[in-house]
Amino acid sequence: MKNKYRILSLLCMGFIPMFTSCDFLELGEYNYFDKQETTIEPARVSQLCTQVYTYLPNGLTGISGVLQDVATDDAVHPYPTAIVQRFVNGSWAPNYTVDDVYANLYKGIQSANFYLENCLGLTFDDWKYSDGFADTYNSYLNYQYEVRFLRAYYYFELVKRYGNIPLLTKTISVDEANEVLPAKADEIFKFIIDECTEIAKHLPAKVTNLPGGPSNYQRATAGSALALKARATLYFASPLFNPGNDVSRWEAAAKAANEVIDQAGTFGYKLESNYNNLFGATNNQSAEVIMCRPGGKSTTFEAGNFPIGVKGGKGYTCPTENLVSAYEMKDGTKFSWDNPTQAASPYKNRDPRMSMTIVCNGDKWPASTAVETFIGGRNGQPLANATLTGYYLRKYVNKGVTFEAGQTTNQYDHNWVIFRYAEILLNYAEAAAHAYGPDVKPDGFTLSACDAVNIVRQRTSVKMPKFPTGMSTSDFLTRLYNERRVEFAFEGQRFWDLRRWKSLDDMKDIYKVRIEKNGSGDYSYQREKLESYNIADKMYFYPFANTELFKNK
Numbered sequence: 001m002k003n004k005y006r007i008l009s010l011l012c013m014g015f016i017p018m019f020t021s022c023d024f025l026e027l028g029e030y031n032y033f034d035k036q037e038t039t040i041e042p043a044r045v046s047q048l049c050t051q052v053y054t055y056l057p058n059g060l061t062g063i064s065g066v067l068q069d070v071a072t073d074d075a076v077h078p079y080p081t082a083i084v085q086r087f088v089n090g091s092w093a094p095n096y097t098v099d100d101v102y103a104n105l106y107k108g109i110q111s112a113n114f115y116l117e118n119c120l121g122l123t124f125d126d127w128k129y130s131d132g133f134a135d136t137y138n139s140y141l142n143y144q145y146e147v148r149f150l151r152a153y154y155y156f157e158l159v160k161r162y163g164n165i166p167l168l169t170k171t172i173s174v175d176e177a178n179e180v181l182p183a184k185a186d187e188i189f190k191f192i193i194d195e196c197t198e199i200a201k202h203l204p205a206k207v208t209n210l211p212g213g214p215s216n217y218q219r220a221t222a223g224s225a226l227a228l229k230a231r232a233t234l235y236f237a238s239p240l241f242n243p244g245n246d247v248s249r250w251e252a253a254a255k256a257a258n259e260v261i262d263q264a265g266t267f268g269y270k271l272e273s274n275y276n277n278l279f280g281a282t283n284n285q286s287a288e289v290i291m292c293r294p295g296g297k298s299t300t301f302e303a304g305n306f307p308i309g310v311k312g313g314k315g316y317t318c319p320t321e322n323l324v325s326a327y328e329m330k331d332g333t334k335f336s337w338d339n340p341t342q343a344a345s346p347y348k349n350r351d352p353r354m355s356m357t358i359v360c361n362g363d364k365w366p367a368s369t370a371v372e373t374f375i376g377g378r379n380g381q382p383l384a385n386a387t388l389t390g391y392y393l394r395k396y397v398n399k400g401v402t403f404e405a406g407q408t409t410n411q412y413d414h415n416w417v418i419f420r421y422a423e424i425l426l427n428y429a430e431a432a433a434h435a436y437g438p439d440v441k442p443d444g445f446t447l448s449a450c451d452a453v454n455i456v457r458q459r460t461s462v463k464m465p466k467f468p469t470g471m472s473t474s475d476f477l478t479r480l481y482n483e484r485r486v487e488f489a490f491e492g493q494r495f496w497d498l499r500r501w502k503s504l505d506d507m508k509d510i511y512k513v514r515i516e517k518n519g520s521g522d523y524s525y526q527r528e529k530l531e532s533y534n535i536a537d538k539m540y541f542y543p544f545a546n547t548e549l550f551k552n553k
Contacts, residue, residue: 042124042136048115049143052150053218055108056293057157059416059492060301060396063099067317067393068495071098073507074323074485075393076530078308078315078385090534094543102162102548105154112151113171120144145199149220149228152195156232159188160496161542167191178552189236193256196229206268218284218415223260223267224291227419230257234427237434238500240540250434257428258445260421261452269421273460276356278420279396281412290419297411302401305393307359307371308386309379312403315386317393317490319358321511321527324391326485327354332465337527346513346525352462357489359392361515361523366399374515374523388530390513395490417491422459425452426484430477438476439469449476453483499540508535 038044062068064083069075071087079085086092122140127133158165167183203222233256235241237249264270272278272288284292306313325335329342330349337343347360359365361373361380373380373390380386398412432442432449441448447455454466467479481501485494498504512530517523 039119039122040124040126042127042133042140045119045122045140045143048111048119049147052108052111052115052147055104055111055154056150056218056418057101057416058293058295060295060414062492065300065304065316067490068099068492069490070317072494072498073320073510074489074494075320076318076388076510078318078388082316087539088533090536092539092543094546094549097543097545099161099542100545101157102542102545105158106166106168108154109151109168110171112147112154113169115147116144117171142203145202145225146220148195148199149203149225152192152199152225153228155188156192156228156235159185159192160235160500162544163541164188180552185241186236189232189241192232193229193236196225196232200225200229205263205266218292218294220291221267223263223269224419226256226260226263227290227424230260230424230427231419233257234431235496235500237431239502240500247435250431253431254428254435254442254445257424257431258447260424261428261447264421269424271421271455271459275353275459275461278417281398281400281414283417284413284415286420288421289415289417290421290424292415292417295414295416297413299401299403299409299411301414302366302397303403305397306366306401306403307373307379307392308383309372309377310366310403311405315379315392318387318389319391319393319489320389320530321391321513322507322509323485323489324354324358324360324513325511325527326482327351328464328482328486330464343525351464351486353486353489355394356461357393357395357486359394361390363394365392365394366397366401374517376517377515380515388512390515393490422456422487423493425456426480426487429453429480430484433473433476433480437473438467438471449480453480456483456487502540504535504539508533 038048059068063071066077066082066084067075068084070077070082070084077084083098086096086098092098124133124137124140127136130136155165155167163185164182165185165188166180167188168180172180200222203220203225205222207219207221230253233249233253237246237253239245242249260267260269267290268287269290270287272286277283277286278288283289284294303312304314304316306315308315324346325337327335328351329335330351335342335346335350337346347354347362354360355363359371361371361377363371365371371392372378373387373392375381379392380390381388396414398414400410400412403409428447429449429452432440432445432447432452436442436449438449441451450467450469450471457464457466467476471479481497484497488494498507509532510530511527514526514528515523516526
């Protein structure tokens with residue numbers, strides 16, 4: 001019976017109600033462990049630290065199981081009633097929210113604050129002579145910095161969504177929560193940046209220095225903290241948060257990204273030679289991945305994104321022609337539908353990342369059968385719920401899964417990449433271009449903005465031509481923004497890039513490709529407008545849900 005209650009107590013630690021008092025561990029007559037007992041055993045303290053990690057987002061489950069990119073010009077959802085449609089059909093409002101993570105992220109912050117108030121300076125005297133205590137204690141010494149990193153990360157997720165939000169660095173009661181005032185977004189960004197600067201001094205350089213080794217890429221390290229700092233400083237410098245274009249913010253963003261670049265060898269970061277490996281079942285072992293969020297073994301993502309017409313497939317993510325047209329020709333020139341040769345064979349001689357991201361008509365996917373997205377094809381219109389755009393998703397989808405009768409349905413790990421080294425390089429390129437120009441190598445830095453982009457483009461499996469020197473800053477940024485789009489397609493970046501750049505108008509018109517097969521077996525391709533979105537200034541930030549406004553005026 002005592003063991004039964006012991007398990008109950010530990011399980012209850014995983015469900016911390018929002019804005020409770022800091023004695024939430026007092027679970028009444030069934031609780032054998034009060035706060036003092038909990039903090040006396042390393043395993044229970046570790047459980048409290050792990051609890052703070054559980055609020056990390058998983059972009060593969062995204063918005064009701066749909067990638068957030070479906071709310072951009074990179075993809076559409078085939079079902080008009082899908083919740084994600086609220087982002088683009090004009091119905092997004094305080095009483096009709098989408099991706100409302102406000103309360104959940106504050107639960108994570110409350111959990112972090114609880115840990116920092118109650119679990120520092122412990123010695124675990126009763127456990128000093130147990131097996132493996134040295135490793136256990138070293139992990140414990142890291143926990144406070146991991147928790148501070150997570151708290152900073154959750155604040156970043158909040159500020160990019162809502163702007164001005166409450167800044168809480170201690171546990172608070174329900175009454176206090178209902179009276180708390182918002183801080184300015186500038187103050188939130190400063191808190192995040194200062195926290196990352198400090199905790200990077202204490203966290204280990206590599207996950208291999210932690211128990212668990214490479215499989216522990218979800219654990220925070222010094223590189224994780226500096227990657228968050230680089231992303232936060234970039235957002236803080238961007239037009240949405242920097243309307244006066246304070247150049248010093250761009251300089252700070254370039255410096256923050258350069259901190260990671262300079263220490264890449266120490267941290268063990270380098271670009272993955274095979275772009276495909278970044279999105280498979282073992283991507284958590286890639287040296288490019290700075291931090292990921294494990295999602296466990298499943299077939300859910302495959303079921304949601306295999307083409308209609310493939311057994312078990314629902315085809316939720318339909319890449320747009322907007323995105324497909326963004327992939328350059330293999331020689332680095334722009335693809336154009338006005339070029340008769342290119343329009344006649346639009347998927348030939350393109351940036352290799354396209355075929356590793358998007359399933360096009362004729363591709364053999366997920367097995368040996370060619371996908372048919374032409375009108376009347378086995379995976380195309382007018383088949384119910386077939387792709388509206390002529391394309392299906394490949395990135396993050398594991399072709400080893402099958403739902404065919406009589407075959408074994410294997411499950412595979414799905415790890416959502418939170419930070420990877422290519423982002424650091426492109427963050428640096430953007431900030432350095434704004435601060436210094438495309439070709440300038442600032443004093444003390446090892447790369448120019450142009451150099452950083454070309455490292456990404458020269459990945460072994462991609463080998464796209466380098467950006468030339470001599471471009472104007474404006475022309476360079478135009479190409480860089482396109483580079484971010486294709487490099488990070490379906491990784492949750494474009495949704496936020498369009499907002500921080502204040503460029504939502506760029507996603508208003510959505511295009512598809514109409515494919516017809518003629519009697520000789522040849523195909524004709526025609527770019528057509530699919531729909532136009534309702535774009536409004538209010539879309540740059542999330543609305544606060546009415547449920548929150550009713551609690552705190």
